Amino acid sequence: MGYHILRAPVPVPQEYSSFAKYYAATDRWNDFAALERLVDSSMNRLQYCLASHLLRDSIIPRMVRPVSQSAPGFPLHHHDISLQNLFVDDDLNITDLVLDSSLITAFRSGFEAENKKIGRCIIDPGYWKVGQMVSRFMRLVNLDALQDYGHLEALYTLAREPVTSEDDGDITNSLPAILATRATSHDALALAGELAADDEPESEIRRREKEYFDAVGAKRFALARKVAFAARMNPRFVADGRLWRWLDAVVEYYEGAESDGLGIVS
Structure with missing residues (x-):
């Protein structure tokens, strides 16, 4: 699975106010x-199976x-055309192109304006x-992104669109x-039982854990265990940027209190 954890998308720099906070988030994610x-x-792996069923x-x-609603194709001009920004099917038909999210609105309005002119x-x-x-x-099904959960969401x-105000407030x-x-x-x-049969032996999992946390330190191990406990207790838990930013603020608070000699104990 590489770096893909559905309920814990990899941190990206845009989510943080500084690279220092981004690097701290990636450490905590790791x-x-x-x-x-x-x-x-x-x-x-079960979470990805559930996601596939939802898809x-x-x-x-x-x-x-429906075929009755199909429309003839039209040519497109991309600001950064390359193989990385094009998707094609088995017959080499272009099926999709990638645009930076900040440019989507501009692209649509410009395209529609030119379309009306002709x-x-x-x-x-x-x-x-x-x-x-x-x-x-x-991006999601090809595992071609850092944040699969964001694409699924x-x-x-x-x-679900259009969503009513009542639906929007319903967390269920x-x-x-x-x-x-x-x-x-x-x-x-x-x-879940079938997938668990392919898990590594418990002894090997613990050996790898010990090897990793012996290298990064006991404090990081303790914090990671608290996050894992929260994930186990809450079936709706998602370890995304909100969590890592909150943890960063908490850690900064306690480190500041310790440096000021307040002696706060977590």
Whole structure:
């Protein structure tokens, strides 16, 4: 699985106010991932299985448009055209292109403005939505991103649109809640048992943990264990940027208190 943990997306620099805080977050993410060999654990693999079922049941159907609604293709000009920014199918048809999120609105408005000038039909907003979903879907299923959870959450949100104010405030419809509910189904519990059969022996997991934390220190081990405990206690737990920023603030507070001689004990 490499660095892919569905419920613990890898930190990225944009989420932090400084590179120092970003580096601290990556250290804490690595510490969390080192516990119980989380990346390759059956727990993590089960989460990806649940995500695939959610894609199959609730998201892919929203990405498919009836043949009667299909429209002729049109040429596109990309500001940074390269093989890394193009997706093609088995017949070498271009199916998607990657744009930086900050440029999407500008691209759409510019494209639609030029389209009107030459007298072409107005583009159905649904096509933009499907295009956005396909882009995130491809990044997710190809494991071609640092933050799989973010892509899954965006897909889930797009698939549910339009969302009423009542739905928006209902946490039982949130992605963590949906995944937690699916994890308790009979099929999911049976699958969890099958996946667990491929886990490494407990002795090997502990040996690797000890080797890692002997190198990084006892304080980081203690903090990682607290995060892991919170994850076990809360089936909706997601270790994303919000968690690492909060932990950074807590650590800074206690370190500041210790340096001031307040003697606060955690």
